[in-house]
Amino acid sequence: MTAGDLVWRLESAGVRLWHEDGLIRFDGPAGTVTDEVLDELRSHRDAVAALLAERGPEVVRVLPAAMEQQRIWRALRHLAHPEVWLNCFYVDVGTRLHVGALQTAMDKMIARHELLRTAITDRDGQAVLTVLRSAEAPVRTLPGDDLEAECRAFAAELDFARPPLTRLAVVRGTDILVLAAHHIITDGVTMDLFGRELGALYREALDGIPARLPPAEPxxxxxxxxxxxxxxxxxxxxxxxxxxxxxxxxxxxxxxxxxxxxxxxxxxxxxxxxxxxxxxxxxxxxxxxxxxxxxxxxxxxxxxxxxxxxxxxxxxxxxxxxxxxxxxxxxxxxxxxxxxxxxxxxxxxxxxxxxxxxxxxxxxxxxxxxxxxxxxxxxxxxxxxxxxxxxxxxxxxxxxxxxxxxxxxxxxxxxxxxxxxxxxxxxxxxxxxxxxxxxxxxxxxxxxxxxxxxxxxxxxxxxxxxx
Incomplete structure (x- = not known):
């Protein structure tokens, strides 16, 4: 077993591993890291430490994607039209948008919700989540000459390796807000939550009205x-x-x-x-x-x-x-x-x-x-x-x-x-x-x-x- 295989086996079992002060540290469910596992970690100590150090301090945790996410990940390999899993929403909000306040609101959403800071990669056909400490999503401006084509192209730019898989844009000279999101991180409840929380954080940034959002479980x-x-x-x-x-x-x-x-x-x-x-x-x-x-x-x-x-x-x-x-x-x-x-x-x-x-x-x-x-x-x-x-x-x-x-x-x-x-x-x-x-x-x-x-x-x- 290689060091990579050992690390992945532990992370798949819910163990979080990281390298700090020259030591390999771990946290996980009781009974997961047994004496036998500790012996394996000791025997691969240098290789495991190098692998964890290579990830850098930005990586918080690596774990297998959830089951419904795995279903979409497998389907993406077989579909002739993988873009079917993209969502592209737009709305005339009825007031001219302040891009700076919108950016502040989006930054707070990313900091608040773990999955908006998560990259998705492949390991032997399985989707893997890599949770990062931070991610950036600059608010884009679309020209609005052909809104549908521009929105589709905007959604197509979503990249599994570069979170978040949710992005915002405004349409120049209009009150239109565009939201692109991949279904692998969203559902109907999420869309409801995202709209309510983004609106509250935007009004907080623009007018100083406290958003008062409850804690969000990762x-x-x-x-x-x-x-x-x-x-x-x-x-x-x-x-x-x-x-x-x-x-x-x-x-x-x-x-x-x-x-x-x-x-x-x-x-x-x-x-x-x-x-x-x-x-x-x-x-x-x-x-x-x-x-x-x-x-x-x-x-x-x-x-x-x-x-x-x-x-x-x-x-x-x-x-x-x-x-x-x-x-x-x-x-x-x-x-x-x-x-x-x-x-x-x-x-x-x-x-x-x-x-x-x-x-x-x-x-x-x-x-x-x-x-x-x-x-x-x-x-x-x-x-x-x-x-x-x-x-x-x-x-x-x-x-x-x-x-x-x-x-x-x-x-x-x-x-x-x-x-x-x-x-x-x-x-x-x-x-x-x-x-x-x-x-x-x-x-x-x-x-x-x-x-x-x-x-x-x-x-x-x-x-x-x-x-």
């Missing part, structure tokens, strides 16, 4: 918790879920065909309360109602009565509510429309599936895919359908002139053949849909969203009626 704490869970429970959880899910369902279509259609549909003001009322009456999550409507739409779209869909679920613990990073999971659930089903019976069945999936909140669709497909995992798109519910979310920002929601330039390709999303926040309730062009054409997606909204309304109005 992302590495989540990765450590996930690793400990995986070692103790993953095998049991995987056996239980694969047995419950049954045989794999034949794919609908390849997502990465270069074409993607997406759109948002605001719901009438009464639809949101009606949706929540059904869930409260049945004592089930709103997601179960969403899944039931999705099951019907999938049957209409594909002719299949059974589908396995991904439920986007937040895996944050109580201490990680203000952590920026990819902490959501796509939990696999099986939805089935049976002869004689009413909305009530279908919603109840979907709720049972949701509760079963939530027993293992750190087991993702990626685990199931790799169990089913073995070494071929990562070359297939699973789940084929992704359903997301973001309650109480305001995916936007307030830079001093009031809250405004983000708009997004959709990148080439599709992460999933069909994605359905419902958000409810300050800007009301909206349905979002993204579909691979191989599944539906651009002219169809609006009709699909309208049909999905009809199904939700029908469920609310005829809970005991046949589906």
């Amino acid at each position: 992302f590495s704490s989540f990765a450590d918790r996930e690793r400990v869970w995986s070692q103790a429970h993953r095998r049991e959880a995987l056996a239980a879920r694969t047995a419950a899910l049954g045989d794999p369902v034949k794919p609908l279509v390849s997502a990465d065909d270069g074409g993607v259609s997406s759109s948002w549909l605001p719901l009438p003001a009464d639809d949101g309360p009606a949706l929540r009322a059904v869930a409260q009456r049945m004592r089930v999550p709103v997601f179960a109602v969403m899944a039931a409507a999705c099951a019907i739409q999938l049957r209409e779209l594909t002719g299949r009565a059974t589908s396995i869909i991904g439920m986007s679920a937040d895996s944050r613990s109580d201490t990680e509510q203000h952590t920026i990073g990819l902490l959501r999971r796509h939990l696999p659930i099986r939805v089935e429309v049976r002869s004689g089903d009413t909305w009530r019976s279908l919603v109840r069945r979907c709720a049972d599936e949701v509760f079963q999936a939530l027993r293992w909140p750190l087991l993702s669709c990626d685990d199931v895919e790799r169990s089913w497909l073995g070494s071929d995992a990562g070359q297939h798109v699973f789940p084929q359908v992704l359903l997301t519910h973001l309650p109480g979310f305001s995916l936007g920002i307030d830079m001093g002139a009031g809250f405004v929601p983000w708009d997004e330039f959709v990148m080439a390709g599709s992460r999933c053949p069909l994605t359905l999303e419902i958000t409810s926040g300050a800007d009301g309730v909206r349905i979002g849909m993204e579909a691979a062009a191989g599944l539906v054409g651009r002219s169809t997606i609006q009709r699909l969203m309208e049909r999905y909204a009809e199904l939700l309304r029908d469920c609310a109005a005829r809970l005991d009626g046949d589906v």
Whole structure:
């Protein structure tokens, strides 16, 4: 075993190693650094010390990426359009932006959140996180002659080796703020947090209004918790879920065909309360109602009565509510429309599936895919359908002139053949849909969203009626 192998083995087990005052120092979970490990460190002392010294004082810690990050990392090697994992948001904030105050706010965000100071590299096909003490992200100015092309190019400049994987730009002569982010460090909760915190820090820098942000748990704490869970429970959880899910369902279509259609549909003001009322009456999550409507739409779209869909679920613990990073999971659930089903019976069945999936909140669709497909995992798109519910979310920002929601330039390709999303926040309730062009054409997606909204309304109005 080389010194590099030894260091990586320890870091993969959650041990932090560093070189200080001519000594090799370490900190890690109890029982990890045994007498045998200490003997190995002594035998490789000089080589390990040289390796740690070479990293320099800027490196705080090196550790394996979290499981959902590993899923994206593997997918990036096979996709014809890896830019599909880039997000490029823009918004007219309603007031001329002060670049100096914006830079100060961004600098404080980087200092506050560990993952914004983290580089990502590859080791034998595995994503590795290198946490740094600092990182720089100068606010760019875009000319605005062709905003969409400029924003796409701006997002494409994100570099795994040069954090942060989140960058800001302003458009010359306008009130437009641009945010580029890679999905490997972001999720819906993170986008909500980022907008709220950046806006608060900007107003603090510009007007002296204290941001008063709560402490933020580092992302590495989540990765450590996930690793400990995986070692103790993953095998049991995987056996239980694969047995419950049954045989794999034949794919609908390849997502990465270069074409993607997406759109948002605001719901009438009464639809949101009606949706929540059904869930409260049945004592089930709103997601179960969403899944039931999705099951019907999938049957209409594909002719299949059974589908396995991904439920986007937040895996944050109580201490990680203000952590920026990819902490959501796509939990696999099986939805089935049976002869004689009413909305009530279908919603109840979907709720049972949701509760079963939530027993293992750190087991993702990626685990199931790799169990089913073995070494071929990562070359297939699973789940084929992704359903997301973001309650109480305001995916936007307030830079001093009031809250405004983000708009997004959709990148080439599709992460999933069909994605359905419902958000409810300050800007009301909206349905979002993204579909691979191989599944539906651009002219169809609006009709699909309208049909999905009809199904939700029908469920609310005829809970005991046949589906």
